[in-house]
Amino acid sequence: MPVNPDRFLQDLHALRAIGASGVGKGVVRPAFSEADIAARDWLAGRMAEAGLEPHFDPVGSLFGLSPGAERSLLLGSHSDSQPEGGWLDGALGVIAALEVARAAQEAGGPPVSVVSFEDEEGRFGVTTGSAIWSGHLPLAEADGLTDPAGVTFADARAALGDRRGDFVDPARFTGFLEMHIEQGPTLDTAGEALGVVEAIVGIRDMTITFAGQQNHAGTTPMALRRDAFQALSAFNLALAERFANVVTPATVWTIGHVSLHPNAHSIVPGRASFSMQWRDGDADRLRRMEEIIRDIAAEICAARGMTCEFGPMLGLEPVAMDEGLRAALARAAEAEAPGRWRHMPSGALHDATNAARLMPAAMLFVPSIGGISHDFAEDTAEADLVSGLRTLARAVADLD
Amino acid sequence: MPVNPDRFLQDLHALRAIGASGVGKGVVRPAFSEADIAARDWLAGRMAEAGLEPHFDPVGSLFGLSPGAERSLLLGSHSDSQPEGGWLDGALGVIAALEVARAAQEAGGPPVSVVSFEDEEGRFGVTTGSAIWSGHLPLAEADGLTDPAGVTFADARAALGDRRGDFVDPARFTGFLEMHIEQGPTLDTAGEALGVVEAIVGIRDMTITFAGQQNHAGTTPMALRRDAFQALSAFNLALAERFANVVTPATVWTIGHVSLHPNAHSIVPGRASFSMQWRDGDADRLRRMEEIIRDIAAEICAARGMTCEFGPMLGLEPVAMDEGLRAALARAAEAEAPGRWRHMPSGALHDATNAARLMPAAMLFVPSIGGISHDFAEDTAEADLVSGLRTLARAVADLD
Numbered sequence: 152m153p154v155n156p157d158r159f160l161q162d163l164h165a166l167r168a169i170g171a172s173g174v175g176k177g178v179v180r181p182a183f184s185e186a187d188i189a190a191r192d193w194l195a196g197r198m199a200e201a202g203l204e205p206h207f208d209p210v211g212s213l214f215g216l217s218p219g220a221e222r223s224l225l226l227g228s229h230s231d232s233q234p235e236g237g238w239l240d241g242a243l244g245v246i247a248a249l250e251v252a253r254a255a256q257e258a259g260g261p262p263v264s265v266v267s268f269e270d271e272e273g274r275f276g277v278t279t280g281s282a283i284w285s286g287h288l289p290l291a292e293a294d295g296l297t298d299p300a301g302v303t304f305a306d307a308r309a310a311l312g313d314r315r316g317d318f319v320d321p322a323r324f325t326g327f328l329e330m331h332i333e334q335g336p337t338l339d340t341a342g343e344a345l346g347v348v349e350a351i352v353g354i355r356d357m358t359i360t361f362a363g364q365q366n367h368a369g370t371t372p373m374a375l376r377r378d379a380f381q382a383l384s385a386f387n388l389a390l391a392e393r394f395a396n397v398v399t400p401a402t403v404w405t406i407g408h409v410s411l412h413p414n415a416h417s418i419v420p421g422r423a424s425f426s427m428q429w430r431d432g433d434a435d436r437l438r439r440m441e442e443i444i445r446d447i448a449a450e451i452c453a454a455r456g457m458t459c460e461f462g463p464m465l466g467l468e469p470v471a472m473d474e475g476l477r478a479a480l481a482r483a484a485e486a487e488a489p490g491r492w493r494h495m496p497s498g499a500l501h502d503a504t505n506a507a508r509l510m511p512a513a514m515l516f517v518p519s520i521g522g523i524s525h526d527f528a529e530d531t532a533e534a535d536l537v538s539g540l541r542t543l544a545r546a547v548a549d550l551d
Numbered sequence: 552m553p554v555n556p557d558r559f560l561q562d563l564h565a566l567r568a569i570g571a572s573g574v575g576k577g578v579v580r581p582a583f584s585e586a587d588i589a590a591r592d593w594l595a596g597r598m599a600e601a602g603l604e605p606h607f608d609p610v611g612s613l614f615g616l617s618p619g620a621e622r623s624l625l626l627g628s629h630s631d632s633q634p635e636g637g638w639l640d641g642a643l644g645v646i647a648a649l650e651v652a653r654a655a656q657e658a659g660g661p662p663v664s665v666v667s668f669e670d671e672e673g674r675f676g677v678t679t680g681s682a683i684w685s686g687h688l689p690l691a692e693a694d695g696l697t698d699p700a701g702v703t704f705a706d707a708r709a710a711l712g713d714r715r716g717d718f719v720d721p722a723r724f725t726g727f728l729e730m731h732i733e734q735g736p737t738l739d740t741a742g743e744a745l746g747v748v749e750a751i752v753g754i755r756d757m758t759i760t761f762a763g764q765q766n767h768a769g770t771t772p773m774a775l776r777r778d779a780f781q782a783l784s785a786f787n788l789a790l791a792e793r794f795a796n797v798v799t800p801a802t803v804w805t806i807g808h809v810s811l812h813p814n815a816h817s818i819v820p821g822r823a824s825f826s827m828q829w830r831d832g833d834a835d836r837l838r839r840m841e842e843i844i845r846d847i848a849a850e851i852c853a854a855r856g857m858t859c860e861f862g863p864m865l866g867l868e869p870v871a872m873d874e875g876l877r878a879a880l881a882r883a884a885e886a887e888a889p890g891r892w893r894h895m896p897s898g899a900l901h902d903a904t905n906a907a908r909l910m911p912a913a914m915l916f917v918p919s920i921g922g923i924s925h926d927f928a929e930d931t932a933e934a935d936l937v938s939g940l941r942t943l944a945r946a947v948a949d950l951d
Contacts, residue, residue, distance in 0.1 A: 154898075212691050244879060247889075292604060329944055333770065334767055334770040335766075335769075335770030335771050335775075336710050336771060336772070336775050337770075337772060337775075340775060344926065351645070352769065354769070356816055356817075363915075366735075366777065366922065367734055367735060367898070367899060367922075367924065367925065368803065368805040368807055368828055368830075368898075369735075369752065369754070369803065369830050369899045369900075370733065370734040370737075370897075370898040370899050370924075371735050371736060371803070371898070371922060372735065372736070372737060372800060372801065372803065372923070373800075373802075373804075374800065375736050375740060375922070378805075380787075380806050380807070381787070382807065383784075384783075384784045384787045384788060386779075387781070387784045388784060388788055393558030400772060400773075400774065401772065402773075403769065403771070403772065403773055404773075405768040405778075405816075405817075405818075405819055406780050406820075407768055407780070407811070407814070407815050407816050407817065407819060407820055408811065408814050408815060408816050409780065409809050409811050409814070410814075411807070411808065411809050414807070414808050414810075415807050415808060415826075416805075416808055416826040416828050417756075417758055417805070417828065418805075419805055420806075420807055426815075426816040428768055428816050429819065430768075430769050442645030445763070470938065497769075497770075498767070498769030498771070499767060499769045499770050500769075501800040507684050516940075522766065522767075522770070522771060524767065524770075525767065
């Protein structure tokens with residue numbers, strides 16, 4: 152089942168041209184934009200040329216179905232982009248899926264279907280198209296979601312007009328494989344070519360507020376201050392120390408948003424609200440981290456005569472990848488790049504999160520140069536793109 | 552030279568009634584507002600009744616001059632308020648000065664003049680009226696200053712019309728004494744009645760920016776992050792450790808403003824800009840602190856592969872209070888409240904900063920309940936107000 156790297160790269164660049172923007176290989180192709188719909192129409196044409204049956208579902212996710220009644224593997228990702236995105240992101244997984252399905256058709260190989268989910272980048276929600284398909288997000292609920300400009304999902308998907316058919320029956324598929332750029336620096340930094348995803352990490356996210364006493368920054372002695380920024384800084388330090396015994400090198404946590412009040416040079420800040428987000432592939436570890444976070448915040452506030460308030464916690468559970476599919480990807484990776492691949496978690500959400508509700512699912516990563524993504528500068532070496540394609544094809548053949 | 556506490560308190564409440572606002576004893580009487588000008592007209596009347604000669608200078612600072620050619624002490628402060636202010640702040644020092652001058656007139660005591668400087672609270676600058684009088688801020692330059700609404704100082708002071716005369720010759724005065732609320736919690740916390748100010752602290756203030764790498768908060772391992780908030784937190788901690796050998800209990804430093812970029816839950820912050828302000832009565836200590844700040848910032852950034860940028864530094868030099876006047880206040884404080892007073896710096900700027908350019912100057916503090924000021928809730932126990940008045944009168948008599 153020989154894939155054609157040149158044809159694959161040509162298609163990848165052809166898709167990039169639809170919505171090409173910004174600098175370098177930048178792309179602006181958000182869900183339901185003219186460029187997004189044009190890209191899906193182009194893709195439907197390429198699917199048909201490859202002998203697949205193009206089919207839009209009610210929310211614009213485009214399937215290229217393997218012909219006939221036989222069950223097939225489903226490969227793919229998404230072709231919508233961030234408001235300012237790179238050329239690979241989901242597009243890579245869609246075009247790699249197309250090339251593998253095409254090669255399978257040509258070689259009389261195993262039946263392979265292709266998908267480009269709609270709105271993975273979350274103009275309206277989080278991995279919207281695959282979340283709806285998986286049943287996790289009811290369509291009626293999704294229709295009421297609005298983008299930052301106030302457009303509803305119902306109005307946005309109406310732009311697809313009569314392209315749309317019914318939802319595709321998930322029972323047609325034996326499993327889902329998604330190839331994606333890593334979007335992080337791990338593979339690039341280690342000089343490795345491939346990552347076989349063990350799990351898509353779970354996320355916990357909440358806003359914490361420390362309230363002390365706003366005061367004059369000249370007349371309030373250090374010893375009498377209840378400075379909310381100082382409490383935040385002490386919390387941050389204690390967190391790193393206490394997490395040390397609990398986390399793995401793959402665990403991450405981030406204070407990305409900080410809002411001081413009144414946020415003035417000459418005033419001791421009386422209030423600090425900040426985001427606390429943590430991610431890990433293990434739900435129990437996420438829970439232990441939450442305990443530490445709540446304990447330290449309470450200790451810091453008690454010691455400083457301050458109050459501490461926890462906002463509602465967002466929770467997305469970790470999703471383990473299917474053992475059988477993972478093993479096939481691992482064998483293919485070792486054959487393609489011996490010793491130059493690793494098992495790793497995905498720190499970002501992907502459509503595979505939702506597909507895993509319906510069928511066995513797994514993911515393959517290729518390196519992101521400098522770990523950069525969601526940016527015009529996002530890129531991956533051509534050799535790594537092809538290496539990923541070949542690994543995906545090997546795994547599909549292996550699973551046959 | 553017996554002062555009259557009842558008359559003093561009555562005048563203080565009469566002044567409070569002009570611009571009374573908000574809750575409790577709150578006052579809204581910003582510089583050049585109708586309430587501010589009405590208060591100055593009322594004050595001029597009280598000065599005349601006390602046998603003083605009222606005189607407005609070109610910027611609205613109101614003097615009550617001791618009659619005759621003899622040189623006199625000058626006592627006072629300011630009667631303008633913050634946009635939302637308390638009833639005491641500068642008003643206390645003006646009414647205490649009025650009562651002492653009145654008592655001196657009645658008792659045939661030493662000649663005492665009174666002043667209420669204009670715009671101490673900085674609608675247009677910093678201690679604007681006394682800064683102009685002292686020559687530190689040229690009038691032509693001040694006239695170009697604008698308030699947050701875009702009104703020029705020139706237009707604002709025109710509201711005083713033909714009240715205004717020439718600037719008062721500073722050579723008329725032998726020294727300046729300013730009584731003021733502490734605006735901090737030191738005296739209140741210690742249960743002390745009086746503070747004799749040793750120096751008005753100097754201020755250094757600059758914005759520092761740490762620039763690292765903005766990244767995806769899910770896909771970027773902790774070890775590969777260049778997180779600007781983490782750098783700020785580490786800087787803050789190192790600062791406290793390294794300052795420990797340099798500062799005194801009166802030294803203060805504040806990070807009151809923090810701005811992260813892009814300030815989002817799911818993004819490792821790539822940039823942190825923050826305010827670094829420090830205050831002390833000793834210029835050499837301020838300089839040593841600056842060295843530590845610059846050293847630590849550079850070390851933190853170097854260790855983390857980040858860049859660090861220092862904005863322009865605002866510098867106001869410390870102003871030592873006059874030895875002779877201080878000693879007189881200290882003797883009076885010990886007589887009035889034996890063992891219940893202290894020498895202390897002023898962490899806030901005051902009109903005495905400017906007066907000290909022209910003549911010997913000193914300040915006396917009374918407690919602020921809970922350290923609160925620049926707030927409707929600002930207050931001081933009546934016994935402490937009277938204790939301050941008596942101490943000021945004792946010092947004036949002592950200096951005769």
